Amino acid sequence: MWRSGGIGWAGGAPGLRWWGGRVSPVAYGRPLALRAVGGRACAGVRENPCPTGAAVPERSTGGLCPGCARLDRAHSVAADTFADDPRPYRVYLAWFGPGTVKVGITGEHRGSVRLLEQGAVAFCWLGRGPLMAARRTEEVLRQALGVPDRVPYERKRALRVAPPDAAARRGEIEELYGRALGVGGWGETLEALPFAAYDHGDAFGLGELPALDGTVTGLVDGGTVTGRVLAAAGPDLHLRDPGGRHLVLDGRLLAGWGLERAAEDDPWSVPVAPAPREADARTGQEGLF
Template sequence: MVWRSGGIAWHGGVPGLRWEGGRVSALSRGRDIAFRAVGERRCAGARGNPCPVAAVVAGRGTGGRCADCARLDRAHSVAADTLADDPRPYRVYLAWFGPGMVKVGITAEQRGDARLLEQGAVAFSWLGRGPLMAARRTEEVLRHALAVPDRIPYARKRAVRHALPPVEERAHEVRELYGRAVGVGVWAETLEALPCEVRDHGDVFGIGDLPPYDGSVVELVPGGVVSGRLLAAAGPDLHLLDPSGRHLALDTRLMSGWALEAAAAGHAVTVPVTAALTGEDAQEQLF
């Protein structure tokens, strides 16, 4: 049987693979995962609607959409600043992904920490809550005042998950950033400040005992197989121990638009994979 996946869905802090038609397969650590890509990769559509032309899209894009559907999807996103009249309350957060990798962001309050899980935030704290545009202004003010980026590449996030400092060190870095953010002061005029309460997703992701990282899947290809034992799931990434003993990461956004069929457990990985990043090469490519 052939299925089409929409990547990871985080519900109630639990990861699962979404499939066309609404089905979700639970992702439990230790299970074997093996599938083969079939045919061509087709546009995943936008806003829950199929692509009207079922356009063929490139294998390496994490968006999985044609240009028209990508524009439609972004036109209705908070990130595009097109929802200025959204009446829902929003929250500003401080997120930690690894040593020196912190950011400020916003999310709809009703989503809870789902956005943080989707991004692979290992630790985070809320900073404030209020109307969308006030939250957006606060995000911009703090991003510049704290000299932190608005986004961190997933390649950097996944490459350090096997060697993170202890929970308390992670929390200390978030608390330090929180203190600096509160010191900026001006944002509190339009948002309700929230106390610093650091939450850690290390156990939720299952990243406490990952082996050294060897690389990641670059793209799926027709007939190509991905296979391995699930070690962890963080953000959109599955961390797998492949049959040859490599620790590989699969960004499940690369799966969108592909028809997938089951492959035999233990089958060799036959899709393009990055080489292991070590030493100066890792420093150069990741930073």
Template sequence: MEWRCRGITWGGGVPGLRWRGGRVSALAYGQELAFRAVGERRCPGARGNPCPLEAVVPGRATGGRCAECARLDRAHSVAADTFLDDPQPYRVYLAWFGPGMTKVGITAEARGEARLLEQGAVTFSWLGRGPLMAARRTEEVLRQALGVPDRVAYERKRVARHTLPTAPDRAVEVRELYGRAREVGGWTETLEPLEFAARDHAGAFGLDGLPPFAGTVTELVDGGVVSGRLLAAAGPDLHLLDPGGRCLALDTRLMGGWVLQGAGDGGAFSVPVSEAVSAVDPSSQGELF
């Protein structure tokens, strides 16, 4: 049987690897992983539809889709402002990824905390709820008023996870942002404000006590092996302790479209890795294993 990866899932608030066909392999912190990429990386398709061409895609592309499937995926995307008539309620959230790294975002209320887990938000609070367009307008207004970005680079998130302040200190920064957001006029007329309640994902991600960050896997290659002990998972990233003692981040978006095979015990780590760089000043914004 061919196991072609579709990336990570956070179903039920716990990480797992998805495979073509719908299967999920649960991931557990402390388990040993050892797998080999085989053949060529193929586009997995979009919106539940397989790629008609099974197009070959570049190893370093985090999107992992061919141009046509990427367009289809964005055609009904709230994030891309291409899907604006969704009648279900939405929530505006304030997310914290590390010191000085916060953002405002929206998610469908029915998804609960899934969007925050997928982004790797260590701490967050809900701010308000209401119709999609009101939530979208509030998001844009608050970005401008609070001076926060629409996204935080994953490279910065990965470094920050290894030197996190305490949970109370994390909550303080979110509370301060919440207070500033409530002072911005206008949005409470179209959205129902929600009380501040900091929620912390450090435990769900397994971030306590991570060793120093050593680098990031840049791509998988045919025959390349990834091996090591799974220490943590946050957003799309797996944090692994490789056989050489390095703590490395593997973005599972790079795994999508690859056929993966078990590499057995003690397989040598042999995929390209970029060494860690200094963090930006925080004052600025199953079966195979």
């Protein structure tokens, strides 16, 4: 039985990952038909198996048992436990939709993978330098610009439907870049980078996505997911189910499940929650500056 590692990004394209390192490409416009089997198990941390083989709740997006989750957090950049990391880091400005932006950092060695994993529709680099300098800059800009440290996935999904075109996205990113450069206190410790806008509209397959009808709340043993892949962004797969609904499957919910191939005409049989009203999903960040 193959166990899923969720949705990942490599070479600018999404793929369904498996324990052991295998990756199955995800192709837009192609059918997807799978069945969850064998219960859901903790994936372990950093290529090390879970020592207890613990079960994971169906609705958990972390895919880890509490013990492995604590260990994973302790080794994350966000925990600031590797202040002496000699590798350079980059500060970025990520755009998810009109009026929705965040500032973050990522290791320079990772390139733009972090932005793909977050589902950022467009982004630009702001600066590069040591980890702690990048972390300080992230906080300075977040406070000065009044932007959040995270954007809820419900909001990201709502904003992917009918986004502005690439030229408009670039224009907003460029304006925000200029305002960020005007914030003092970070250019002394970090190398500012020249403006260049990067767009993931094509990589995500964003075109004329229909209104979102619902999101999967969790897989169940024996439950099937069948449909056609419309788009992918971050961990999310946007699917058209056999009944014509536009549904999102959060790939984090796949992690730890044994998956087997289902028939394309099998009925959809995992729980789905209605999508929040557009007005509710799109509200949240009051302003950028």
